[in-house]
Amino acid sequence: MSTTQDVDRQFAAPETLGLDTRSEFRQAAVTLLDELPEGTGRLLVNLVGTRRIDSAGLGALMLVQRRAAERRQRVVLRNANDEIRYLLVLTKLDDLFLFDFE
Numbered sequence: 001m002s003t004t005q006d007v008d009r010q011f012a013a014p015e016t017l018g019l020d021t022r023s024e025f026r027q028a029a030v031t032l033l034d035e036l037p038e039g040t041g042r043l044l045v046n047l048v049g050t051r052r053i054d055s056a057g058l059g060a061l062m063l064v065q066r067r068a069a070e071r072r073q074r075v076v077l078r079n080a081n082d083e084i085r086y087l088l089v090l091t092k093l094d095d096l097f098l099f100d101f102e
Contacts, residue, residue, distance in 0.1 A: 007041035009033070010078070013050045017057030025057075029064040029075075039072040044100070048079035058091060065096045076100050 009032040014021045033043055043064070053061075061075075068075045076098040080088075088094040 007036055008044055009036060009041070010044035010046060012046045012048070015049055016052045016054075017050055017060065018052065018054040019056040022056045022060040026060045026063055029060075030067050033064070033068055033071060033073055036071070036073055042074045042076050042098075043068060044076045044078050046078045047081070047084060048102075050081075050084065053084055053087060058087075058093065062093065062096070074098055078102060 011028055011032060013025060017025060029043060029045065033041075036043070045061075045064075065075045075096075077084075077088075078100045079102060080099060085094070085099070088097070
Protein backbone atom coordinates (compact mmCIF):
# COMPACT_ATOMS: atom_id res chain seq x y z
CA MET A 1 0.00 0.00 0.00
CA SER A 2 1.46 3.38 -0.93
CA THR A 3 1.39 6.39 1.33
CA THR A 4 0.51 9.94 0.41
CA GLN A 5 4.16 10.88 0.72
CA ASP A 6 4.96 8.42 -2.07
CA VAL A 7 2.90 10.53 -4.45
CA ASP A 8 3.98 14.01 -3.38
CA ARG A 9 6.01 16.27 -5.61
CA GLN A 10 7.59 19.43 -4.27
CA PHE A 11 9.27 22.42 -5.82
CA ALA A 12 10.20 25.93 -4.73
CA ALA A 13 8.39 28.97 -6.05
CA PRO A 14 10.57 31.91 -7.14
CA GLU A 15 11.27 34.90 -4.91
CA THR A 16 8.82 36.95 -6.99
CA LEU A 17 5.95 35.08 -8.59
CA GLY A 18 4.73 37.45 -11.23
CA LEU A 19 4.70 38.45 -14.85
CA ASP A 20 8.32 37.47 -15.53
CA THR A 21 8.21 34.11 -13.75
CA ARG A 22 4.64 32.88 -14.20
CA SER A 23 5.18 30.80 -17.36
CA GLU A 24 8.18 28.91 -16.05
CA PHE A 25 6.43 28.36 -12.70
CA ARG A 26 3.24 27.08 -14.35
CA GLN A 27 5.12 24.76 -16.73
CA ALA A 28 7.18 23.25 -13.90
CA ALA A 29 4.07 22.73 -11.75
CA VAL A 30 2.03 21.15 -14.55
CA THR A 31 4.92 18.83 -15.44
CA LEU A 32 5.10 17.64 -11.83
CA LEU A 33 1.32 17.18 -11.65
CA ASP A 34 1.40 15.14 -14.85
CA GLU A 35 4.06 12.86 -13.33
CA LEU A 36 1.66 11.95 -10.51
CA PRO A 37 -0.93 9.22 -10.99
CA GLU A 38 -4.28 10.76 -11.88
CA GLY A 39 -6.68 10.77 -8.95
CA THR A 40 -3.99 10.88 -6.31
CA GLY A 41 -1.03 12.91 -5.19
CA ARG A 42 -0.20 16.37 -3.97
CA LEU A 43 1.92 19.13 -5.42
CA LEU A 44 3.76 20.92 -2.61
CA VAL A 45 4.65 24.46 -3.65
CA ASN A 46 7.28 25.69 -1.21
CA LEU A 47 6.88 29.45 -0.75
CA VAL A 48 9.58 29.84 1.90
CA GLY A 49 11.66 32.10 -0.35
CA THR A 50 8.75 33.85 -2.06
CA ARG A 51 8.43 37.47 -1.01
CA ARG A 52 5.95 38.84 -3.55
CA ILE A 53 3.09 37.58 -5.69
CA ASP A 54 1.34 39.87 -8.15
CA SER A 55 -1.85 39.34 -10.17
CA ALA A 56 -0.01 37.34 -12.84
CA GLY A 57 1.39 35.09 -10.12
CA LEU A 58 -2.08 34.61 -8.65
CA GLY A 59 -3.29 33.68 -12.11
CA ALA A 60 -0.51 31.10 -12.43
CA LEU A 61 -1.45 29.60 -9.05
CA MET A 62 -5.08 29.39 -10.15
CA LEU A 63 -4.15 27.65 -13.42
CA VAL A 64 -2.00 25.14 -11.56
CA GLN A 65 -4.82 24.47 -9.11
CA ARG A 66 -7.29 24.04 -11.99
CA ARG A 67 -5.00 21.49 -13.64
CA ALA A 68 -4.70 19.63 -10.33
CA ALA A 69 -8.49 19.64 -9.89
CA GLU A 70 -8.95 18.25 -13.42
CA ARG A 71 -6.63 15.39 -12.44
CA ARG A 72 -8.22 15.00 -8.97
CA GLN A 73 -5.02 16.07 -7.22
CA ARG A 74 -4.31 18.68 -4.54
CA VAL A 75 -2.04 21.72 -4.42
CA VAL A 76 -0.47 22.48 -1.05
CA LEU A 77 1.11 25.86 -0.41
CA ARG A 78 3.94 25.23 2.03
CA ASN A 79 5.53 27.91 4.23
CA ALA A 80 3.44 30.81 2.89
CA ASN A 81 4.22 33.95 4.87
CA ASP A 82 1.49 36.05 6.51
CA GLU A 83 1.43 38.55 3.63
CA ILE A 84 0.88 35.85 1.00
CA ARG A 85 -1.82 34.14 3.07
CA TYR A 86 -3.54 37.51 3.57
CA LEU A 87 -3.42 38.18 -0.18
CA LEU A 88 -5.05 34.81 -0.86
CA VAL A 89 -7.76 35.49 1.73
CA LEU A 90 -8.34 38.99 0.35
CA THR A 91 -8.76 37.64 -3.19
CA LYS A 92 -10.90 34.72 -1.91
CA LEU A 93 -8.46 32.17 -3.31
CA ASP A 94 -7.47 30.65 0.03
CA ASP A 95 -10.19 27.97 -0.19
CA LEU A 96 -8.60 26.57 -3.35
CA PHE A 97 -5.43 25.46 -1.60
CA LEU A 98 -4.25 23.49 1.40
CA PHE A 99 -1.64 25.17 3.60
CA ASP A 100 1.26 23.47 5.31
CA PHE A 101 4.10 24.69 7.49
CA GLU A 102 7.32 22.77 8.03
